[in-house]
Amino acid sequence: MTLPGAPHIAYRGDDLFIEDRRVAELARAHGTPLYAYSRAAMLAALASYQRALAGRDHLICYAMKANSSLAVLQTFAQAGCGFDIVSGGELERVLACGVPASKVVFSGVGKTRAEMRRALEVGVMCFNVESEAELEVLSQVASAAGRIARVSLRVNPDVDAGTHPYISTGLKGNKFGIAHQDALANYQRAAGLPGLHVVGIDCHIGSQITDAGPYLDALDRLLELIETIEAHGIPIHHLDLGGGLGITYTDEAPPSAEALVTSLLARIDARGHGHRRIMFEPGRSLVGNAGVLVSEVLYVKPGEQRNFCIVDAAMNDLMRPAMYQAWMRIVACRRRDDPTMIFDVVGPVCESGDWLGKDRALAVRAGDCVAVLSAGAYSMTMASNYNTRGRAAEVMVSGDRVWLIRDREQPSELFRGEHLLPANAG
Numbered sequence: 001m002t003l004p005g006a007p008h009i010a011y012r013g014d015d016l017f018i019e020d021r022r023v024a025e026l027a028r029a030h031g032t033p034l035y036a037y038s039r040a041a042m043l044a045a046l047a048s049y050q051r052a053l054a055g056r057d058h059l060i061c062y063a064m065k066a067n068s069s070l071a072v073l074q075t076f077a078q079a080g081c082g083f084d085i086v087s088g089g090e091l092e093r094v095l096a097c098g099v100p101a102s103k104v105v106f107s108g109v110g111k112t113r114a115e116m117r118r119a120l121e122v123g124v125m126c127f128n129v130e131s132e133a134e135l136e137v138l139s140q141v142a143s144a145a146g147r148i149a150r151v152s153l154r155v156n157p158d159v160d161a162g163t164h165p166y167i168s169t170g171l172k173g174n175k176f177g178i179a180h181q182d183a184l185a186n187y188q189r190a191a192g193l194p195g196l197h198v199v200g201i202d203c204h205i206g207s208q209i210t211d212a213g214p215y216l217d218a219l220d221r222l223l224e225l226i227e228t229i230e231a232h233g234i235p236i237h238h239l240d241l242g243g244g245l246g247i248t249y250t251d252e253a254p255p256s257a258e259a260l261v262t263s264l265l266a267r268i269d270a271r272g273h274g275h276r277r278i279m280f281e282p283g284r285s286l287v288g289n290a291g292v293l294v295s296e297v298l299y300v301k302p303g304e305q306r307n308f309c310i311v312d313a314a315m316n317d318l319m320r321p322a323m324y325q326a327w328m329r330i331v332a333c334r335r336r337d338d339p340t341m342i343f344d345v346v347g348p349v350c351e352s353g354d355w356l357g358k359d360r361a362l363a364v365r366a367g368d369c370v371a372v373l374s375a376g377a378y379s380m381t382m383a384s385n386y387n388t389r390g391r392a393a394e395v396m397v398s399g400d401r402v403w404l405i406r407d408r409e410q411p412s413e414l415f416r417g418e419h420l421l422p423a424n425a426g
């Protein structure tokens with residue numbers, strides 16, 4: 001059985017390995033729930049983009065919302081990446097890793113004035129602006145600070161990415177981007193406002209896209225728009241095609257990043273735009289299949305209608321199943337000869353929606369460990385403290401080396417910063 005994440009996450013005999021380490025041993029050493037990542041898998045995923053872009057002016061801006069742990073950012077920074085951020089908090093994280101702000105693009109529909117001021121102060125490479133109102137506020141903030149904000153407009157190309165409605169962002173009816181038909185007017189507005197300097201155009205049509213078609217459609221619409229905008233005297237230096245490339249959770253077969261980017265570049269060159277700086281903002285495709293969530297089986301609870309495998313990880317550790325009904329593969333960290341049973345794999349949180357997988361065939365006993373695969377993206381970053389549960393520890397594996405990259409959150413940390421009412425409150 002080939003697992004998503006192979007060859008870096010695979011069985012050797014009956015044991016699940018992440019690179020050269022037994023996952024069950026990592027769980028024993030660091031406790032559970034535990035996120036474990038393969039550094040080689042991250043770098044291999046990045047290399048697929050880099051191969052296609054080699055030899056041209058480009059920047060891959062890792063969308064750090066997918067996994068913003070410092071050691072993950074550091075890994076990509078050392079490999080030459082820039083970063084796509086969506087909040088002031090993400091900006092501080094990326095700066096904490098020593099990344100120069102000149103490699104950071106700032107996306108998001110709701111940037112605050114304070115976030116804009118900080119981003120201008122440190123000198124981010126570009127603001128990906130999503131509305132006319134934001135252009136005006138950014139112009140005011142930049143002028144007041146005596147700075148120039150480099151801007152790109154996120155254009156909504158109105159193409160259907162064919163993905164889950166919560167993660168489809170390029171259609172007319174959603175909150176993201178500037179409508180295609182309003183783009184020229186917004187570029188003209190931007191070019192006329194003080195404190196702004198137009199440098200590029202961007203789009204992002206959705207996430208977990210498994211087909212090149214929607215990208216090519218979006219690209220065609222963008223190239224046409226660039227030609228119109230430049231014909232009006234506004235030069236567009238870079239073209240940022242966003243993120244969105246999907247990964248294999250079950251049987252999806254997305255194109256490789258190299259194949260996708262190669263076909264996009266062919267179209268860009270054919271239409272005479274090959275001289276532009278090309279940017280991407282991949283998140284999931286760089287980290288998704290590089291991580292697993294390891295959890296201990298607490299109880300096996302057979303029932304009349306359903307059998308439950310109750311594990312120590314829950315929806316607060318991994319929201320994707322509860323939130324998007326996402327299917328993520330769950331496997332035993334050590335295979336047994338026992339007959340398999342069909343389980344709902346659930347956590348300890350007091351909600352019926354607290355499940356990690358339904359109808360899974362597993363041979364497990366209490367005390368065994370299971371791993372939820374493809375949990376490198378939108379997993380730890382979406383974790384919460386619901387039920388006053390501390391967030392999991394994280395380790396990074398490289399060959400036979402392993403580093404603890406985040407301590408398990410302790411209960412006292414969960415109410416740090418909270419205050420009891422004073423005695424005289426009555």
Ligand code: LLP
Nearest residue numbers: 063107204207208243244281282283284378
């Ligand atoms: N750029 C922008 C402007 C974005 O909004 C996103 C993701 C990305 C890049 C990176 O997209 P990726 O390459 O990761 O698909 N929590 C959801 C996914 C939300 C994606 C939001 N935007 C999930 O767990 O499936």
